[in-house]
Amino acid sequence: MYMKENLITMKRLFFLALLSLTFACGDDEQPGGGNEPVDNFDRQEMLFNWADNFIIPGYTALAEKTNTLKEAGASFSETPDATNYTNLVSAWEDAYLHFQDVSMFEIGKAEELRLTNNLNIYPTDVDALNNNVLEGDYNLELPSQIATQGFPALDYLLFGIADGQDALIEFYQTDANADAYLQYLKALTLRIDSLIQAVLADWTDTYRDEFVNNTGNAATASVDKLVNDYIFYYERHLRAGKIGIPAGVFSGSALPQNVEGLYSKDKSKALLNRALDAVQAFFNGTHTTGNSNTESLKSYLDYLEIQKDGQNLSTIINNQFEAARTTASELDDNFSTQVENDNTKMLATYDQLQLNVVPLKVDMLQAFNINVDFVDADGD
């Protein structure tokens, strides 16, 4: 018996020795090999491009939409008729789509206000929402209220509270609590707009200069922080939130009620595609503002000549975005139906999105010498 134990120990040590050999050899396969060029890339040019051609134009466009949403919310709560309903739905959809363009920029005021958590947490907690409406005594600034507000809560109020447009309008005209619901709906549109206006104002007043001048390569530098926010958004909100969670990747069983746009039914895919376009455009630095700056994550990788398996890393990443888009094109407009009828396509889309996590989060961050600043939560 004693010898047996020694044998096991011996095997374990041998395994450890082998393991250390593996590690010793691992380094040679890093992208860029041993002769990486000195990193003289002009990070500030990239920051100019991000701030002036993506972030500020993105919030400016969104702020116009949320202003329209606020006005449509006021009109509908004043006169809940079919015309005002149609206007409100269209304003909501427009703003929700534009929100996909900026949700990845959770930095500065947006970070302080926890913008994405306040505007796009789904599924909505319908019981808590009803409780807010009927009690009338709620504080939407409380962290415990993130699932009772934002675009998903409006999705419920505009599509889920009754079945079909006629029944909905009738509800808001005749229900005993109609006025309380209308006031709540109006309060939600007001809050969405005020949060967005606050973020935009901060960018245009002071934060833009602070952002573009914080050019270093440290945990607190603009590039390091925004790239982390970008990858966090891609992993948690796009890959997991829009696809992985409803497909049951993290829970074992599918959760069709957890899709984005649950009640409007036909918006999930449009929201995903918009988000996918936004993250890829940001990666490539391609914009439509007419300004001349174009430096981007892609041009930075190309400047450093980062390759993987004999291919430019930037090409690998772009190809993978395309692969995800192609797979997602097979999905139904309504992801809830997709999960229930053929979840395999949801899982396949998740897989394609997942395949870009290592190139973005490991290979790219290593090339830029950026540390990941977020970790998986403890779960308690």
Next chain:
Amino acid sequence: MQKAFLYLLILSCFFTACDDDDNMVVIDTPATYAFERDGSSTVSFSGQTTRIQMGEALISALKDFGESKERLLEMYANETADGSDANPFEDAALNASTKSIRSKVAASADYFAANTVDAARIKGDFTQWIEAQVDEVFPNQNELAEAGKAGQIADGTSVRYINASGLEYNQAVNKGLIGALMLDQMLNNYLSPAVLDAGENLANNDAGITEDEKAYTSMEHKWDEAYGYLYGTASDSANPNATLGADDSFLNKYLSRVEDDADFAGIATTVYDAFKKGRAAIVAGAYDIRDEQADIIREKLSEVIAIRAVYYLQQAKLAFENGSTGSAFHDLSEGYGFIYSLQFTRRPGSNTPYFTLEDVDNFIANLMDDGPNGFWDVEASTLDAIAETIAAEFDFTVAQAKE
């Protein structure tokens, strides 16, 4: 060059592996933690399973704003304020039990048998945290927390409920129990010769005399009771590493967390193997080997507490840098409990913890006194200083523990 080094390494492994052969005692260590006498299992630790379950019920109830102070305190003591029988648990089996959390908090033979002053103070700390949760945090359920004011704070999509200094009392209780209940009972009570060898235990174990109507000797049972505080809620308690981390919210969970850090991979196997070999040594009557294994367990599990304390201090620093105040406070609240638990650690080969009650009081005072509002004012340099001081007494660095 690299190859030559590898051969040397392998060669040296062979030599190391063969060193032990001088030992004369044959220890029959089984593949899993399963021991039998005359066809019956001799392994038993139901009392430990019960206390872990009571702990789970308590930490869950601390986050339920409908709970009364009276019921929470009854969950802690499993009796009413005047000492009569209480039924605070949902689970009837827990209500029927005569055991309680409080009776085994700071209650080890080695540390507290002749130190009832500290034991009473520590038992009282938990009472105070439970009462403060109801008195300070519950009334502010729907208030935004700010410096000096209890209430809610966001931690990502989670909501944390903190006191005026930023502390989550439920975390202090949860992580504090890992030291005051689990670790203290294991390292300083059931793995101690003072308990293992008490009364006639040595002679009875040598002669194979079992307890009345039981299949186990007293010494075997004591060792199992130590085992039960770590693995007592495992779905397969003979092979608990298969589900390590999923079985409780206490030591099992955090041994798993440390195991998941590549710097410490293997620690779970080391602890489990030491439990098995020590138990097999008791069967073989090899008490020196038993005590060697106890020392391995003491060293490794003490390390788990210290690694997690350092980890949370460093995570909090990172979260502050990222502007995530709520995440930082949550890390500090968990860290607070692990720091508190340091006083129940045990230096192998000694009768002393790595840090005393007084050391722990000082750490916590430092953590809280950079300004008037505790965590709201704490400085990164304070977090680093405490982390460095802790790591310096152990065989790991702050850098190894921090991720």
